[in-house]
Amino acid sequence: SKTNEGLMTRRQAAVAQGVGQIHPIFTQRAENATVWDVEGREYIDFAGGIAVLNTGHLHPKVKAAVQAQLNDFSHTCFMVLGYENYIEVCEKVNQLVPGDFAKKTALFTSGSEAVENAVKVARAYTKRAGVIAFTSGYHGRTMAALALTGKVAPYSKGMGLMSANVFRAEFPCEIHGVSEDDAIASIERIFKNDAEPEDIAAIIIEPVQGEGGFYAASPSFMQRLRLLCDAHGIMLIADEVQTGAGRTGTFFAMEQMGVAADITTFAKSIAGGFPLSGITGKAEVMDAIGPGGLGGTYGGSPLACAAALAVIEVFEQENLLERANQVGDRIKSAISEMQQQHHQIAEVRGLGAMIAIELMEEGKPAPQYCPQVLKEARDRGLILLSCGTYGNVLRVLVPLTAPDEQIDAGLQIMAEVFDLVLN
Numbered sequence: 569s570k571t572n573e574g575l576m577t578r579r580q581a582a583v584a585q586g587v588g589q590i591h592p593i594f595t596q597r598a599e600n601a602t603v604w605d606v607e608g609r610e611y612i613d614f615a616g617g618i619a620v621l622n623t624g625h626l627h628p629k630v631k632a633a634v635q636a637q638l639n640d641f642s643h644t645c646f647m648v649l650g651y652e653n654y655i656e657v658c659e660k661v662n663q664l665v666p667g668d669f670a671k672k673t674a675l676f677t678s679g680s681e682a683v684e685n686a687v688k689v690a691r692a693y694t695k696r697a698g699v700i701a702f703t704s705g706y707h708g709r710t711m712a713a714l715a716l717t718g719k720v721a722p723y724s725k726g727m728g729l730m731s732a733n734v735f736r737a738e739f740p741c742e743i744h745g746v747s748e749d750d751a752i753a754s755i756e757r758i759f760k761n762d763a764e765p766e767d768i769a770a771i772i773i774e775p776v777q778g779e780g781g782f783y784a785a786s787p788s789f790m791q792r793l794r795l796l797c798d799a800h801g802i803m804l805i806a807d808e809v810q811t812g813a814g815r816t817g818t819f820f821a822m823e824q825m826g827v828a829a830d831i832t833t834f835a836k837s838i839a840g841g842f843p844l845s846g847i848t849g850k851a852e853v854m855d856a857i858g859p860g861g862l863g864g865t866y867g868g869s870p871l872a873c874a875a876a877l878a879v880i881e882v883f884e885q886e887n888l889l890e891r892a893n894q895v896g897d898r899i900k901s902a903i904s905e906m907q908q909q910h911h912q913i914a915e916v917r918g919l920g921a922m923i924a925i926e927l928m929e930e931g932k933p934a935p936q937y938c939p940q941v942l943k944e945a946r947d948r949g950l951i952l953l954s955c956g957t958y959g960n961v962l963r964v965l966v967p968l969t970a971p972d973e974q975i976d977a978g979l980q981i982m983a984e985v986f987d988l989v990l991n
């Protein structure tokens with residue numbers, strides 16, 4: 569019979585090492601917030617395949633929708649022969665993305681692809697080539713997305729310089745000493761030192777940084793960015809790949825920011841475990857690229873579109889936006905109690921159910937505890953993730969459909985592990 573160790577040996581021989589793996593566990597089966605490995609061990613899944621499973625593993629309605637689609641056809645390529653569920657996803661997302669204007673959508677496969685295409689659209693609309701991105705931002709691993717990603721190691725290490733025309737502004741992050749004024753000043757500095765605003769096509773920002781450490785931009789900061797973009801004809805791109813599809817308690821995090829982006833990217837949880845991404849924006853902006861300039865063989869796969877429509881329906885039927893806030897409050901209050909016992913827990917934060925626990929010691933990031941926390945939690949049956957520009961943030965992305973008892977069981981394991989590791 570298969571073992572995790574046996575598969576790891578085969579993996580190491582056959583798979584390029586650049587493709588990392590956080591936990592040395594191989595999956596046999598999964599359901600809602602539970603995963604079973606090839607050795608029959610059961611785990612509570614607080615990772616959700618990195619923010620992909622807001623509706624859990626194989627939600628019965630998502631599974632049924634994909635199975636029904638599979639009976640009809642799996643692929644035609646939307647650029648060759650159209651099909652209705654692609655159109656229906658675009659219609660729904662046009663409604664869900666904030667902004668009081670006519671919108672259009674294009675569908676792709678991965679988050680990185682959505683980011684690349686958002687930049688293409690902004691360039692075509694503005695006839696400019698520059699993009700401003702933020703320190704510690706994460707926008708993907710394909711070449712242009714990687715140029716926007718604000719962390720060299722491990723993402724672009726050893727690959728040489730990324731493409732030019734990307735300028736790095738500071739992301740506001742009070743806990744690490746960057747105020748909103750500092751962040752705005754860093755953009756003004758780019759305009760003074762590097763490129764005039766008339767050469768900047770877009771400013772791309774995650775409303776809550778994901779890989780960077782779950783730091784939320786404030787509504788006031790987002791409003792200042794909006795004003796700055798409007799003053800100079802720059803497109804504001806909200807990268808909602810990780811925040812979108814209900815994780816933060818609204819379907820898109822920008823709903824809580826008081827302003828709308830010109831272009832929004834989405835992926836991950838939108839299709840509940842099937843590969844789908846997209847960009848939605850102002851109709852006139854989106855139409856800046858002519859026929860044939862957007863697309864991809866698998867973009868908006870009918871299987872993934874069927875899944876996305878089911879996800880959107882499940883959100884309504886099961887009140888998952890409200891649930892995101894309940895789950896978030898439940899986790900934050902439990903971890904705040906653990907914080908009383910452990911001085912290394914510097915902050916517990918989160919918008920909706922996008923929860924982070926930041927570990928610091930003597931005023932400095934304390935990433936040294938994270939690997940052991942992940943290991944000890946895994947050994948007790950809990951799958952956790954870390955993140956952060958300093959690697960010192962533990963994050964919780966549990967399915968919103970997980971029952972309270974299972975969330976509490978996961979939190980109980982976290983309490984035990986903190987007692988062991990943070991002492």
Ligand code: PMP
Binds near residue numbers: 618683706808
């Ligand atoms: N943008 C953000 C905000 C992300 O969190 C991610 C993935 N972690 C991406 C883009 C890239 O998405 P993908 O891995 O699907 O290419």
